[in-house]
Amino acid sequence: MHDALLPSQYGRTLHKPVFIIFLIFFGIAWVRLLLGIKLPESANWAPGLMMVLSVCTTLVALARRLPLQNVFWSGCLIAALAAIVESVGVSTGIPFGPRTYLDTLGGKLLDVLPWPIPLAWIVILINCRGVARLIMRPWRKTDYYGFWVIGLTCLLATLLDLSLEPFAVQVERYWTWQTKPNVLNWYTAPWVNSLAWFITALSILAFTMPWLVNKVPMKQPTDYHPLIMWQLFNLFFTTGNALHNLWPAVAVGLATSVIVAIFTIRGARWQFPVALPLRDAS
Numbered sequence: 001m002h003d004a005l006l007p008s009q010y011g012r013t014l015h016k017p018v019f020i021i022f023l024i025f026f027g028i029a030w031v032r033l034l035l036g037i038k039l040p041e042s043a044n045w046a047p048g049l050m051m052v053l054s055v056c057t058t059l060v061a062l063a064r065r066l067p068l069q070n071v072f073w074s075g076c077l078i079a080a081l082a083a084i085v086e087s088v089g090v091s092t093g094i095p096f097g098p099r100t101y102l103d104t105l106g107g108k109l110l111d112v113l114p115w116p117i118p119l120a121w122i123v124i125l126i127n128c129r130g131v132a133r134l135i136m137r138p139w140r141k142t143d144y145y146g147f148w149v150i151g152l153t154c155l156l157a158t159l160l161d162l163s164l165e166p167f168a169v170q171v172e173r174y175w176t177w178q179t180k181p182n183v184l185n186w187y188t189a190p191w192v193n194s195l196a197w198f199i200t201a202l203s204i205l206a207f208t209m210p211w212l213v214n215k216v217p218m219k220q221p222t223d224y225h226p227l228i229m230w231q232l233f234n235l236f237f238t239t240g241n242a243l244h245n246l247w248p249a250v251a252v253g254l255a256t257s258v259i260v261a262i263f264t265i266r267g268a269r270w271q272f273p274v275a276l277p278l279r280d281a282s
Contacts, residue, residue: 007214008071011063019225022057025050026232033240041103047174048106051116054123054229061225062126066214074211075122081204082121087113095196097189098178105174114174123229125201128156129212130226135263138270150209154201159256160230161197163237165189166249171240187249222268231257 029050032039039046055075063071089096090112105114132152139145166187168174177188184191205212238253 007065007220008063008068010068011060011065011071014060015057015064015225018060019057022053025053026236030236030239033236033243036243044104044106047104047172048114048116048119051119051123054233055119057225058123058126058229061223062130065220065223066212070211070214074126074208077208077211078122078125078204079118081207082200083109083113083118085200085203086117086121089196095199096193097196099175100178101175102173104172121204123233124157124160125153125204125208126212127226127229128160128201129153129205130223131156131230131260131264134222134224134227135267137267146209150202150205153205154198156230156260157201158194158197159260160234160237161194162186162256163234163241163249163253165193166244166246167237167240170246171244187246224268227261227264227268231261234260 029046059071059075062074066074085095087110088094089099090101093099101108101114101117105116107115109115129149132149135152136145136148139148169176169187169189177185177190179185179188179190186194234253234257238250238257241249241253
């Protein structure tokens with residue numbers, strides 16, 4: 001029974017090969033982007049394949065820190081809740097704003113939502129939470145540590161979306177926005193979209209957090225995998241934005257990348273002070 005509460009041995013075994021496979025396919029996609037090679041309409045499965053590999057390496061990495069049952073249920077809950085929120089958004093425009101998904105992301109669930117979208121939320125939320133945990137490591141023993149981690153997770157997801165929106169709308173044409181001209185927007189995405197990202201991430205985390213917390217605390221090595229994943233996707237989006245001269249988006253992407261890297265590495269390298277033994281007064 002106690003073994004069921006420990007991190008999965010499969011996570012430690014599979015982490016490196018799964019991550020290498022992901023990096024190979026990610027490198028191919030990045031080179032294609034750099035060379036300006038457009039995929040044919042029949043290859044709309046490619047973004048979905050990349051997202052499947054991203055989910056695999058994300059969940060396998062998480063399995064090094066959590067029991068397998070926690071990894072499974074957290075992934076399922078995030079995907080299910082994201083699918084519900086996104087489907088409502090497509091149908092009603094709430095909470096993100098009026099948006100139409102195009103066929104470039106592959107087939108749609110119930111003819112409404114492209115199937116890679118719920119998988120993308122798994123990758124974003126789990127890795128953003130991993131980065132937030134590294135940033136907050138110096139304050140791990142404070143009373144409000146958990147709340148700060150949740151808030152930072154939502155903020156990191158929102159910041160990543162600032163690079164994603166121009167990439168998805170003007171580079172790859174994954175979706176289009178029907179934003180009114182008089183509404184403040186970021187590359188046609190209405191301002192309410194950023195607020196909706198934060199609130200949606202917060203709502204999903206509220207339901208999944210019990211599965212993301214290890215019930216058997218133990219000392220574990222510092223895990224940079226979430227930071228690498230966050231930086232890779234931000235690099236991918238920023239590269240596409242730069243190739244299409246979307247310079248404000250490029251500036252935001254580079255600035256957030258540097259700031260996140262600095263604070264994450266600073267937190268990860270924090271050394272907790274060692275209590276010195278009391279000196280004998282005699």
